[in-house]
Amino acid sequence: MALDQSFVGRTYPPTPAYEVGREKIREFAEAVGDTHPAYVDAEAARALGHADVIAPPTFVFSITYRAAGEVVQDPQLGLDYSRVVHGDQKFSYVRPVRAGDRLTVTSTIEAIKSLAGNDIVDIRGDVHDEAGELVVTALTKLVARAAEEV
Numbered sequence: 060m061a062l063d064q065s066f067v068g069r070t071y072p073p074t075p076a077y078e079v080g081r082e083k084i085r086e087f088a089e090a091v092g093d094t095h096p097a098y099v100d101a102e103a104a105r106a107l108g109h110a111d112v113i114a115p116p117t118f119v120f121s122i123t124y125r126a127a128g129e130v131v132q133d134p135q136l137g138l139d140y141s142r143v144v145h146g147d148q149k150f151s152y153v154r155p156v157r158a159g160d161r162l163t164v165t166s167t168i169e170a171i172k173s174l175a176g177n178d179i180v181d182i183r184g185d186v187h188d189e190a191g192e193l194v195v196t197a198l199t200k201l202v203a204r205a206a207e208e209v
Contacts, residue, residue, distance in 0.1 A: 084115075119195050143203050164187075167183045
């Protein structure tokens with residue numbers, strides 16, 4: 060069953076603030092195999108003009124995906140999460156994520172499509188810092204595979 064198009068444009072409340080820690084950045088960089096010194100060494104980050112260590116570009120996915128969970132779990136939307144696969148991910152940065160940032164995410168449904176029986180939902184996650192400034196926008200595409208016919 061196709062998802063309700065009236066959800067396009069729906070915005071969900073901001074998430075509670077997530078405080079970005081140096082150790083979380085280090086763990087993430089290690090997990091993805093990114094050895095850039097600005098992710099683990101404050102002096103290296105300062106040499107590049109940053110006040111503290113910065114996070115790898117995909118770090119923000121861990122908080123934007125959690126925020127997109129509000130959309131996915133909205134019972135009125137009716138998305139069958141057991142059939143969902145992650146279709147695509149894009150980030151548009153205003154500035155890097157830094158250790159000490161307190162970030163909130165506001166999720167908005169950008170598009171809903173049906174293609175070959177699959178439901179496709181595009182979710183925009185706007186990530187703001189404590190001052191309310193936009194840091195990054197994440198675009199997440201989720202695909203709910205069509206149910207197999209028996």
